Amino acid sequence: xxxxxxxxxxxxxxxxxxxxxxxxxxxxxxxxxxxxxxxxxxxxxxxxxxxxxxxxxxxxxxxxxxxxxxxxxxxxxxxxxxxxxxxxxxxxxxxxxxxxxxxxxxxxxxxxxxxxxxxxxxxxxxxxxxxxxxxxxxxxxxxxxxxxxxxxxxxxxxxxxxxxxxxxxxxxxxxxxxx
Numbered sequence: 001x002x003x004x005x006x007x008x009x010x011x012x013x014x015x016x017x018x019x020x021x022x023x024x025x026x027x028x029x030x031x032x033x034x035x036x037x038x039x040x041x042x043x044x045x046x047x048x049x050x051x052x053x054x055x056x057x058x059x060x061x062x063x064x065x066x067x068x069x070x071x072x073x074x075x076x077x078x079x080x081x082x083x084x085x086x087x088x089x090x091x092x093x094x095x096x097x098x099x100x101x102x103x104x105x106x107x108x109x110x111x112x113x114x115x116x117x118x119x120x121x122x123x124x125x126x127x128x129x130x131x132x133x134x135x136x137x138x139x140x141x142x143x144x145x146x147x148x149x150x151x152x153x154x155x156x157x158x159x160x161x162x163x164x165x166x167x168x169x170x171x172x173x174x175x176x177x178x179x
Contacts, residue, residue, distance in 0.1 A: 005068070007069065019044075019045070028076070040055050083135060083136070085145045087148060088163055093106060093108060094162075108160075113151050120135050121140060157174055
């Protein structure tokens, strides 16, 4: 039995599930998300919790049991609380600003880099060097942060670049001076 899959998903106040054959729609105060359910997995609501169970014991169904439960848990968390990731810019002249639905980044290139903000995400800048990405879909928040970070990943010698808040960059020692 899957250790993650057998745990029930707690449904906070105000969260509603609509369960069909292949789809679970999660409605909450921040919006709604859909989770696809594969054949062999079923979702049932019991009071204020959702229970994910298997119909059969094939290898593929057992492999997806915990995944479906975690995707459902992330959808419930997203529509109730939301997800937030923070990116930090470090480097001389590195700045970020939001104009309408475009994130404009000055990252030491000859021209500023423009990142189009996807639908369903909110990006805000605190000061010039802190980017806060928030939304209800955990996968979309993480993917967008990874795309922004890939525009100028942190380098190991001076630590310049875009990094996640709390991420530690392993620094390297530069060349020894020629005597």
